[in-house]
Amino acid sequence: QVQLVESGGGVAQxxxxxRLSCVASGFTFRSYGLHWVRQAPGKGLEWVALLSSDxxxxxxxxxxxxxxxxxxxxxxxxxxxxxxxxxPEDTAVYYCARDRDGYGNFDYWGQGTLxxxxx
Amino acid sequence: NFMLTQPxxxxxxxxxTVTISCTGSSGRIGATSVQWYQKxxxxxxxxxxxxxxxxxxxxxxxxxxxxxxxxxxxSLTISGLKTEDEADYYCQSYDTxxxxxxxxxxxxxxxx
Numbered sequence: 001q002v003q004l005v006e007s008g009g010g011v012a013q014x015x016x017x018x019r020l021s022c023v024a025s026g027f028t029f030r031s032y033g034l035h036w037v038r039q040a041p042g043k044g045l046e047w048v049a050l051l052s053s054d055x056x057x058x059x060x061x062x063x064x065x066x067x068x069x070x071x072x073x074x075x076x077x078x079x080x081x082x083x084x085x086x087x088p089e090d091t092a093v094y095y096c097a098r099d100r101d102g103y104g105n106f107d108y109w110g111q112g113t114l115x116x117x118x119x
Numbered sequence: 120n121f122m123l124t125q126p127x128x129x130x131x132x133x134x135x136t137v138t139i140s141c142t143g144s145s146g147r148i149g150a151t152s153v154q155w156y157q158k159x160x161x162x163x164x165x166x167x168x169x170x171x172x173x174x175x176x177x178x179x180x181x182x183x184x185x186x187x188x189x190x191x192x193x194s195l196t197i198s199g200l201k202t203e204d205e206a207d208y209y210c211q212s213y214d215t216x217x218x219x220x221x222x223x224x225x226x227x228x229x230x231x
Contacts, residue, residue: 035220037164045156045164045209047220059218095163103151103213104220105170109163 002026002108004096009113012086022079022096022110029077030054033099035106036070036081038092038115048094049081050104064090086117121147121214123223130229136198139226141210143191151213153193155184158207158225167208168195197228205230 008020022034036048049070050059058070069082079096093112100107122144131137141153155168166175168184171193181199186192193210210223 037220039158044207044225045158045211045222047222050218050220061219097164100169101152103215104211105152105154105213106156106164106211107166107169107175109165111163 002098004098004108004110006094006096006110006113009094009115011116011118013119014087014117016086017082017084018086018115019083020081020094020096020113020115024077024079024098027098030074033102034072034079035097035099035104036068036079036094037097037106037109038090038094039112040089040092043092046092047104050099051079052102083115086115088117091115091117120217120219121145121212121221123210123212123221125208125210125223125226127224128227128229130231131200133200133202133230135200136196137200137228139195139197139208139210139228141193141195141223143193143212147214148191148193148212149186149188151215153184153186154211155193155195156209156211158209159205164209200230202230204228 003025006022035050051070067085071080095112096110097106098108124142152170156164158164171186172184183196207225209225
């Protein structure tokens with residue numbers, strides 16, 4: 001069965017960096033675009049970034065553009081997001097999600113990993 | 120940017136029927152598909168409806184989705200409400216002009 005397992009969350013000070021990982025199993029990893037989506041405490045779902053199946057195209061929400069970088073290693077079936085210059089408003093549970101058709105049509109989600117940005 | 124607007128909350132009694140609306144800005148509903156996700160506190164989102172009106176695997180037929188192009192809106196209808204349906208529901212689509220995934224603000228469903 002399809003599984004997405006995130007890791008790498010934790011506490012970081014403002015201005016510092018964190019890298020999240022999402023390990024996939026149960027499907028042909030290289031055939032699917034993948035996303036990061038987050039939910040801040042008490043807030044709604046917010047899309048963060050998208051990376052195409054071959055890694056050639058990446059798109060970002062304005063709130064993270066220039067600070068976050070999405071990447072993937074198809075040989076390791078792993079999706080990453082490098083988060084730099086973290087801000088308190090980046091505090092959220094971060095989910096990775098598989099894209100059914102390349103247009104943000106999510107069909108599977110990970111369980112999420114919590115990132116807290118605080119001094 | 121393209122935006123999706125949902126009511127903040129809806130409520131209905133067990134056994135009843137509720138419809139959650141999702142209105143697109145700039146007349147763009149239908150340009151790409153609309154999805155609906157269920158989100159319970161402490162749990163990951165799950166897909167309820169994809170491609171406007173297709174139920175995700177394992178979702179009961181009490182859940183249905185539709186698009187009304189005349190009103191530029193999508194709807195999620197849940198019939199035969201159960202207390203287990205209590206959750207936040209989010210509509211979602213894609214802004215092709217900006218290559219941007221868009222979520223509605225979410226609707227809290229209370230079944231009481």
